[in-house]
Amino acid sequence: MAIASLVVVASASVIDFVRSVVTAWLRTGCLYLGDDTFHSFYTATSR
Structure with a gap:
């Protein structure tokens, strides 16, 4: 139990x-x- 809570x-x-x-x-x-540049990067990554 302690390990599980630690992982969480x-x-x-x-x-x-x-x-x-x-x-x-x-x-x-x-x-x-x-x-x-940010907008084009965001558009490319959000597809």
């Missing part, structure tokens, strides 16, 4: 970490690349 907590923190990294990357990418 670890995966939740990993998901939060990945989400924060992606959010920061999207923000900086939007700032540095410009809206057009």
Whole structure:
């Protein structure tokens, strides 16, 4: 039981970490690349 709860907590923190990294990357990418590049990249990846 302890191992299972530990895995759940670890995966939740990993998901939060990945989400924060992606959010920061999207923000900086939007700032540095410009809206057009970001929009085209977003359109290409969201298909």
